[in-house]
Amino acid sequence: MLGIAINIVYLMLSLALLFAFIRLTRGPSLADRVVALELIASVVVGYVGVHAIDTGVSSFLDVAIVISLTAFLAAIGFARFLERGGLKDE
Amino acid sequence: MSEIFVSILLLAGASFMVLAAIGIVRLPDLPTRMHASTKAGAMGAILTMAGVALHFSDSAVAARAIAFIVFILLTAPIAAHVIGRAGYFTGISLWSGTTKDELRERYDPDTHKLYSGLETETERPISHNSKDASD
Numbered sequence: 020m021l022g023i024a025i026n027i028v029y030l031m032l033s034l035a036l037l038f039a040f041i042r043l044t045r046g047p048s049l050a051d052r053v054v055a056l057e058l059i060a061s062v063v064v065g066y067v068g069v070h071a072i073d074t075g076v077s078s079f080l081d082v083a084i085v086i087s088l089t090a091f092l093a094a095i096g097f098a099r100f101l102e103r104g105g106l107k108d109e
Numbered sequence: 110m111s112e113i114f115v116s117i118l119l120l121a122g123a124s125f126m127v128l129a130a131i132g133i134v135r136l137p138d139l140p141t142r143m144h145a146s147t148k149a150g151a152m153g154a155i156l157t158m159a160g161v162a163l164h165f166s167d168s169a170v171a172a173r174a175i176a177f178i179v180f181i182l183l184t185a186p187i188a189a190h191v192i193g194r195a196g197y198f199t200g201i202s203l204w205s206g207t208t209k210d211e212l213r214e215r216y217d218p219d220t221h222k223l224y225s226g227l228e229t230e231t232e233r234p235i236s237h238n239s240k241d242a243s244d
Binding site: 080 | 199
């Protein structure tokens with residue numbers, strides 16, 4: 020039961036990662052790409068959580084926390100870069 | 110029994126992630142894409158972490174999962190706000206079907222000054238007062 024659900028969840032998360040990657044490559048402005056990167060980070064956090072259940076190693080939760088923290092800091096940094104005269108038009 | 114609940118939580122979380130990803134591909138401009146991705150993505154991560162906490166049923170793991178959920182709830186709105194603000198400042202084009210943009214006539218992108226639209230009403234009583242004082 021749980022094994023089947025975990026496999027389905029892996030498949031759905033891969034689909035979400037693919038869609039977010041499409042937006043990351045196509046996005047017309049840099050802000051769109053930052054939004055896509057943030058979504059990719061939260062999808063990867065979902066991967067890590069499911070993998071923690073799959074393997075039974077609870078230490079993967081720390082990895083999820085660190086990924087989420089770096090994604091937040093990256094979003095803040097990109098926003099500062101955009102506001103302080105970064106790439107206006109691509 | 111708990112396996113069923115964990116499976117439901119994981120599937121719900123992954124469904125929210127897929128919804129967020131579909132929204133980020135299909136929606137037309139930056140604010141609507143953020144509307145899809147930030148809220149649904151955070152909800153997906155929260156549901157996945159709730160599934161992890163339920164599966165391990167260990168107090169240390171549950172504490173870390175709850176700390177993670179609180180962290181997501183604190184940081185997701187801040188990141189969305191900051192990116193949307195930066196996107197608006199850099200002059201992204203809104204969707205052609207946008208019906209209301211209240212900042213457009215009140216915000217000056219060159220000086221970063223935001224007008225409230227009530228400047229004339231507040232200036233009038235001040236000028237009256239100064240006239241009264243001079244009289």
